[in-house]
């Protein structure tokens with residue numbers, strides 16, 4: 001599926017604007033997931049310990065990873081027309097998410113949280129086109145992970 005140069009530019013431009021503040025934006029992103037879907041919380045084994053969400057280093061790491069992977073997938077989509085996460089990584093991601101009990105609905109929650117967070121972070125830079133570009137990048141990455149999940153299930 002096509003991903004245009006303009007879409008890639010929008011993702012990269014907003015990513016660049018967010019990068020200096022990526023730690024706190026990534027944290028907002030994951031807090032937003034649990035705001036939308038509190039039921040997702042027990043899925044993260046490292047959250048079962050008794051510590052506030054804000055203080056979880058693994059939570060921050062996961063949020064940054066999802067951001068970076070969506071961004072990288074945008075670049076790859078334009079270059080090759082396909083999501084290019086290394087084969088081994090994609091395979092592992094499929095297995096991890098099956099094991100964690102992640103379902104399609106969770107991917108939708110994460111998508112909404114991601115878009116909300118970027119909108120809040122880039123403020124006046126946000127446009128329907130920018131939203132569309134991030135949606136496309138995320139959808140294709142999520143589809144690739146879901147494909148691997150089917151194989152791993």
Ligand code: HEM
Pocket residue numbers: 040043044045046058062065066069070092093096097100102106107108110138141142145
């Ligand atoms: C773990 C990426 C969506 C829940 C991971 C890991 C990565 C990752 C890189 C680390 C483990 C590994 O490398 O195997 C992504 C990406 C996503 C996504 C790129 C979307 C495009 C989701 C969704 C959920 C979720 C929708 C459910 C709310 C988890 C859980 C773990 C995990 C529970 C295991 C944490 C642990 O046990 O340490 N994810 N993820 N992820 N992810 Fe995601």
